[in-house]
Structures are given as structure tokens and as C-alpha cells.
Amino acid sequence: MIQGKKKNMGGIFLAVMMIITGAILLRGQSMSLLWESLKQVKIPCLFGGLVLMLGYVGCEAMCTRQIMKRLGHRVPYRRCLGYSFVGFYVSSITPSATGGQPAQIYCMSRDQIPAAHGALNMMLIAACYQTATLIWGGGVWLFFPRAGEFQGSMGLLLLYGAGMMVLLTLGMGVVMFLPGVSRRICLGILRLLERFHLLRDPAAMREKLERQLTEYAQGAACIKANPGLALQVLILCLVQLGMLFSVPWTVYLAFGLQGHGWIQIAGLQALLTLAVSNLPLPGAVGPAEGGFVAAFVTVFGAAMVTPAMLVSRGISFYAFLLLSFLVSMAVHLRLRGRGAVLHRRNRNLKKCRVLGLLQDKV
Numbered sequence: 001m002i003q004g005k006k007k008n009m010g011g012i013f014l015a016v017m018m019i020i021t022g023a024i025l026l027r028g029q030s031m032s033l034l035w036e037s038l039k040q041v042k043i044p045c046l047f048g049g050l051v052l053m054l055g056y057v058g059c060e061a062m063c064t065r066q067i068m069k070r071l072g073h074r075v076p077y078r079r080c081l082g083y084s085f086v087g088f089y090v091s092s093i094t095p096s097a098t099g100g101q102p103a104q105i106y107c108m109s110r111d112q113i114p115a116a117h118g119a120l121n122m123m124l125i126a127a128c129y130q131t132a133t134l135i136w137g138g139g140v141w142l143f144f145p146r147a148g149e150f151q152g153s154m155g156l157l158l159l160y161g162a163g164m165m166v167l168l169t170l171g172m173g174v175v176m177f178l179p180g181v182s183r184r185i186c187l188g189i190l191r192l193l194e195r196f197h198l199l200r201d202p203a204a205m206r207e208k209l210e211r212q213l214t215e216y217a218q219g220a221a222c223i224k225a226n227p228g229l230a231l232q233v234l235i236l237c238l239v240q241l242g243m244l245f246s247v248p249w250t251v252y253l254a255f256g257l258q259g260h261g262w263i264q265i266a267g268l269q270a271l272l273t274l275a276v277s278n279l280p281l282p283g284a285v286g287p288a289e290g291g292f293v294a295a296f297v298t299v300f301g302a303a304m305v306t307p308a309m310l311v312s313r314g315i316s317f318y319a320f321l322l323l324s325f326l327v328s329m330a331v332h333l334r335l336r337g338r339g340a341v342l343h344r345r346n347r348n349l350k351k352c353r354v355l356g357l358l359q360d361k362v
Contacts (some may be wrong), residue, residue, distance in 0.1 A: 028196070038307050045254035049315040057320070059240035060084040060125065061234045067121045070226050073113055077183060082331040083107055087098065089324035092283040101126070110335045114213065123219045124233055127176075130169045132237035136245065137274040138150040139164060140267035154294050157287065160274040168278070175213065176220040183213055244267040247316045248296065251308050260299050268295050283317055 061080040068075045083317055086107055094100070105118035150158045159340030175182040186209055194202045222232045233331040245266040272291050276284040290311040 001137070008251055031109040034231045038311070040255060041311060042254045042256065045250050046311065046315065049247045049250035049254075049312075050319070052246055053316055053320050055243045056240050057084045057088060058323075059236045059243070059247065060087070063125050063128070063236050064121055066229065066232060066236075067124055068113070068117070070229055071120070071221070073117065075111070075113070079111065082327060082334075085090070085324045085327035086331055089328045092321050092324065095280045095282050095301075107331060107335060116218065119215045120219050122220070123172075123215060124230065125170050125237070127169070127219075127232065128234040128237045129240075130165055130172070132234060132241050133270075133274055133277065134162075134165055134169060135238065136241050137165075140263075141269050144267050150275070152292075154275065154291060157291065158271055158275040161278055164278040165274060172216075175216045176223070179213060179217050179220075186213070202321060230233065241273075242266070244316065245273070248292075248299075248312045251312045251315070252299065254311065255300070255304060255308060257300065257304070259272060265296075265299060268299065271295070283321070288317070289313055 017211070058081065061077060061084040064080040064083055065075060066075055068080070083104045087104045088149040090103040091100030104122060105115055108118035108121070109115045114139050174185075187206075190199070190202065190205055190209065199205055246262070246269075248263045248269050249262050252260065272288070272295050276287045276291055279287055282285065289309055292312065293305050296308060297305045299305075
């Protein structure tokens with residue numbers, strides 16, 4: 001019930017943010033000129049963007065399939081794809097980039113995959129995804145400095161996003177590979193919060209902390225036992241992000257524009273994603289759209305950047321939010337049907353056992 005309320009509140013908050021963002025960005029825009037710009041779009045190029053987004057979700061599904069295979073679970077790829085769509089949808093309507101992970105773990109548990117293995121899967125993917133984001137952003141910054149010149153407020157936002165990503169990645173590494181140090185730090189923080197009466201249930205928090213530290217330790221053990229697995233997942237995450245960052249390139253081609261290369265456009269999107277990915281907003285709605293307009297104005301021009309933003313975000317977020325919702329509903333119906341079948345099977349087994357006991361007594 002509580003989880004359902006949280007999702008509903010997240011969906012309402014997302015809708016409000018979309019309305020506010022649209023009102024701000026479209027203020028002063030001529031709707032007739034905007035429509036004329038959108039009519040110039042070459043539809044085949046947009047299909048290319050949709051294919052890239054399918055590849056984006058598909059790469060995460062491939063990561064899940066490979067990890068589950070190493071953990072002893074032969075999960076069909078289509079089922080892993082369902083988990084990925086569920087994660088995309090839930091993370092898009094919650095104010096956290098990792099909000100979809102518990103939903104994926106829940107779906108896996110309903111498919112008889114232990115929650116510990118589901119948590120381990122999501123942890124490995126999160127660690128590699130964050131590392132891949134830093135590699136993309138750092139590579140663009142170091143080797144293609146003209147690909148993205150973020151200044152003013154956008155520069156500060158990029159500094160914040162990169163700093164948070166580095167801290168999260170380092171923190172995850174410390175928790176995984178230095179369990180003693182991380183346990184002392186976390187317990188010290190809990191004691192400090194408890195001293196200031198900021199914890200409702202300190203004992204429950206300690207239990208949750210120990211459980212999470214155990215999961216991270218299992219993740220470290222899995223990586224050490226399968227060094228090739230971590231590299232494989234990291235490469236898949238690099239490809240996954242490359243597909244996401246290439247969506248504005250397909251939009252650039254769809255408007256029939258020339259003069260800027262793929263690396264400049266993908267590099268801008270990489271830096272923009274790095275800047276807004278850790279903001280506590282559902283789908284980074286607002287900063288993502290405003291950041292696109294500010295970052296890509298030199299690429300699309302002042303007249304075309306707003307239509308380009310609408311098309312790019314329409315492909316990479318809003319269209320896939322709808323598609324992910326539909327797939328998530330299909331996954332929910334499948335799991336509910338599976339649960340009903342298992343319930344009937346267990347009930348029949350209990351009846352058979354009772355009848356067997358009665359026959360033995362007779």
C-alpha cells in the first residue's frame with residue numbers, strides 16, 4: 001500500500017514538473033513556427049532514435065542475463081528485458097535514478113530468483129553504469145574539449161553532477177572492497193544521527209545497514225571470482241550509454257542539419273547526462289530540458305533548439321516512459337497470473353498431503 005502511494009505521488013509530481021517545464025520553455029514561443037519546424041523532421045531518422053533507445057534498454061537486459069547466468073539462473077532474455085523496462089518506468093516516476101532497482105528485484109523474486117541475487121545483480125549494474133558514465137564524461141572532457149563548453153550555471157551543474165557521481169562510485173567501491181572501513185564509517189554516522197534523535201528506529205537501521213553491507217560484500221566476492229564478468233558488464237554499459245547519447249545525433253540528422261560531428265553532439269549529451277543524472281527529480285524533468293536548450297543552442301541554433309529538445313526528449317524519455325508503462329503492466333499481469341498458478345498448485349499439494357495422511361490413518 002505504501003509503495004503504491006509513493007508511486008502515485010511520484011507520478012503526480014512528474015506530471016506537475018512536466019507542466020511547469022513546458023510552460024517555462026514554451027513561454028514566448030510561436031506555436032505556428034514551432035509546428036513548422038517540427039514538420040521538417042525526417043521520420044526515418046526518428047525511428048533510428050527509437051531503435052537506439054531499444055538498444056539502451058536491451059543492453060541492461062543483457063547485463064542482467066549474463067549476471068544471472070553466473071549466479072546459476074538461466075533467465076530468458078525477454079524476461080530480463082521486462083525487468084529493464086520496469087526499472088526504466090519506476091525510476092522515471094520516482095525522484096531517484098535508482099528508484100527502479102527495488103521494483104526489478106521484486107519482479108525477480110516473483111520469478112523465484114532470490115532477492116539477494118536480484119540485489120547483487122542491480123548493484124553490479126549500478127556500479128558499472130556509474131563508472132561508464134564517468135568514463136564517457138571524462139573522455140569527452142579530456143580528449144574532445146570543444147565537444148561541450150559548459151559555462152555559468154551549466155558549468156556549476158556539471159561540477160555538481162560529476163562530483164556526486166565520483167563520490168557515489170568511490171563510496172560503492174569502498175563499501176564493496178573495504179568492508180571494515182565502510183562499516184566503521186557507517187556505524188559512526190548512525191551513532192551521530194542517533195545522538196541527535198534523527199532516527200526513529202536505530203535498531204532497524206543497523207539491521208538494514210548490516211544487510212546492505214553483506215550484499216555489497218557478496219558483490220565484491222562475485223567480482224573477484226568472475227573478473228571477466230565485471231569487464232563484460234562495463235563494456236555493455238559503455239555501449240548502452242553510447243546509444244543514449246546518440247539520440248540527439250539522430251534528431252540533428254532528422255532536421256536536415258550539417259556542420260557538427262557525432263562526437264560533438266554525443267559529447268554534449270554525455271556531459272548533460274552527467275550534470276543532471278543525480279538530481280532528486282523524477283526523470284530529471286526540468287533541468288534535462290532546460291539544460292538541453294542551454295547546451296545545444298550552438299548546435300541547433302536559437303530557432304531550432306526548442307523543437308530539437310522536444311523531439312530528443314520525446315524519443316529518449318517521454319515515448320519510452322509510455323512504452324515502459326505498457327511493458328510494466330504486461331509484466332505485472334504475467335506475475336499475477338504466475339502467482340495465482342503457484343497458489344493453486346500449493347493448495348492442491350496441501351490437499352494431496354492431507355488426503356495421504358487420512359489414507360495412512362485409515
